[in-house]
Amino acid sequence: MRFSSLLTLASAVTAFVVNEGTTCTLYPESLTHQGLAVDDVPSIQQAFHICGINGTIIFTNNTFTIATVLNTTNLLNVDVILRGVLKFTDNIPYWRSNSWPVIFQDQVTAWLFGGTNVTFRGEGGWLDGNGQAWYTFSANTANLPGRPIVFTVFNSTNVLIDGLKILQPQFWAFFAWRSSNVSLTNYYTNATTNNASYTTFNTDGFDSWNTDTILIENATIVTDDDCVAAKGNTTNMLVRNVTCHGSTGVTIGSIGQYPATPDYVSNILFEDVTCIDGLNCAYVKTWQSAPEDQTENGDAGGGGGGLVKNVTFRNFKLQNVALPIQITQCIYASTSAGCNTSNLALEDISWANFTGTSEYNIAASMYCAANHPCPGITFQDINIQSVNQTEGLPLYNTTLQSEVYQCANIVNQNGSGIPCNRVAPDDFSQFVGANVQ
Ligand SMILES: *[C@@H]1O[C@H](CO)[C@@H](O)[C@H](O)[C@H]1NC(C)=O
Numbered sequence: 442m443r444f445s446s447l448l449t450l451a452s453a454v455t456a457f458v459v460n461e462g463t464t465c466t467l468y469p470e471s472l473t474h475q476g477l478a479v480d481d482v483p484s485i486q487q488a489f490h491i492c493g494i495n496g497t498i499i500f501t502n503n504t505f506t507i508a509t510v511l512n513t514t515n516l517l518n519v520d521v522i523l524r525g526v527l528k529f530t531d532n533i534p535y536w537r538s539n540s541w542p543v544i545f546q547d548q549v550t551a552w553l554f555g556g557t558n559v560t561f562r563g564e565g566g567w568l569d570g571n572g573q574a575w576y577t578f579s580a581n582t583a584n585l586p587g588r589p590i591v592f593t594v595f596n597s598t599n600v601l602i603d604g605l606k607i608l609q610p611q612f613w614a615f616f617a618w619r620s621s622n623v624s625l626t627n628y629y630t631n632a633t634t635n636n637a638s639y640t641t642f643n644t645d646g647f648d649s650w651n652t653d654t655i656l657i658e659n660a661t662i663v664t665d666d667d668c669v670a671a672k673g674n675t676t677n678m679l680v681r682n683v684t685c686h687g688s689t690g691v692t693i694g695s696i697g698q699y700p701a702t703p704d705y706v707s708n709i710l711f712e713d714v715t716c717i718d719g720l721n722c723a724y725v726k727t728w729q730s731a732p733e734d735q736t737e738n739g740d741a742g743g744g745g746g747g748l749v750k751n752v753t754f755r756n757f758k759l760q761n762v763a764l765p766i767q768i769t770q771c772i773y774a775s776t777s778a779g780c781n782t783s784n785l786a787l788e789d790i791s792w793a794n795f796t797g798t799s800e801y802n803i804a805a806s807m808y809c810a811a812n813h814p815c816p817g818i819t820f821q822d823i824n825i826q827s828v829n830q831t832e833g834l835p836l837y838n839t840t841l842q843s844e845v846y847q848c849a850n851i852v853n854q855n856g857s858g859i860p861c862n863r864v865a866p867d868d869f870s871q872f873v874g875a876n877v878q
Pocket residue numbers: 494495518
């Protein structure tokens with residue numbers, strides 16, 4: 442298709458795509474509809490259809506309305522350039538019944554993206570998830586069914602996403618699924634609620650599942666949930682220079698949810714990470730052994746097997762984090778039953794060169810299941826003090842005035858470098874809201 446002018450195009454077809462050679466340039470329908478927010482997804486699908494092999498797709502510097510689901514997969518040798526804003530509508534009933542399944546945890550996504558040899562560059566543009574409507578609607582319900590992940594890289598090889606910004610994500614901002622060699626560089630996502638009663642729970646900055654070879658470099662992530670989470674079958678991942686605001690930190694997990702599909706996670710390096718405020722910073726979380734429904738969405742879990750091996754967290758800075766370092770083997774268990782029999786084994790996990798402050802009097806809680814104590818767990822140069830300690834103030838309502846490091850079922854605990862000074866309770870929560878007694 443070739444059009445001589447925008448006017449010809451606008452009057453000739455509904456889609457607003459200008460195609461020249463292998464380049465498709467997109468303009469929003471609003472330009473020819475008196476500024477009305479008409480769904481731009483048909484044009485976008487058409488652009489990817491025309492230019493989705495050996496092509497370039499450019500979103501011009503305008504606001505596009507995303508009122509329906511996007512499926513732009515099976516691209517080959519394509520460059521996507523985002524100069525405008527893609528604004529998702531807040532038609533909650535539509536999205537809850539039409540978003541694409543991603544299998545994992547029965548979650549769904551608004552946009553399936555991917556292919557082979559694909560780049561996506563944010564050149565001043567961004568995605569606006571219109572998330573406030575979802576934060577208010579879901580009212581802190583975990584994993585509300587049908588609440589869509591913004592952007593999912595699926596079934597892809599060699600995908601570089603650079604300069605992507607996702608503001609007010611509806612749910613998780615970015616998901617890498619069944620792909621290999623995915624790079625996410627110079628990434629920014631920010632979920633901020635304007636309603637003190639409703640958090641931005643579940644607006645994870647990044648999650649991966651069944652994906653090999655991942656680079657995340659230079660990212661700023663604002664969320665009330667996981668900053669970066671490597672879930673089942675994430676392998677060979679490097680996360681470097683990430684700042685997490687108000688989050689539950691960078692994590693392996695949650696894994697071990699489904700007995701039929703064991704989770705293997707290996708060769709993961711997190712380095713130069715800063716955690717500011719929030720609940721957690723650098724940790725590993727697995728489900729317990731007994732199936733239980735603890736996710737409040739009918740999505741029961743527990744009893745999944747597998748292995749986490751060769752994970753490093755190094756060069757971290759902390760500011761006022763509630764529980765900076767943790768291993769838990771029963772993240773969602775309602776009781777301690779199951780913490781000692783988790784089917785997931787953990788080995789060779791190290792934490793090195795941490796500086797900064799915890800919010801309370803605890804730096805680390807390291808609890809491995811009694812049925813397979815963890816070998817190869819090490820700490821080196823961990824220098825964490827509570828905010829009050831650094832200010833010479835006493836810690837409130839506790840006799841423990843210096844940092845707590847609690848441990849259980851760590852193989853060779855004395856040689857681990859962890860300054861264990863307390864036995865970790867088996868059901869110690871991820872959520873710490875007061876000093877340890
Ligand atoms: C895409 O480019 C490759 C390599 O240049 C070429 O072999 C292939 O035929 C092209 N495909 C299309 C549909 O243009």
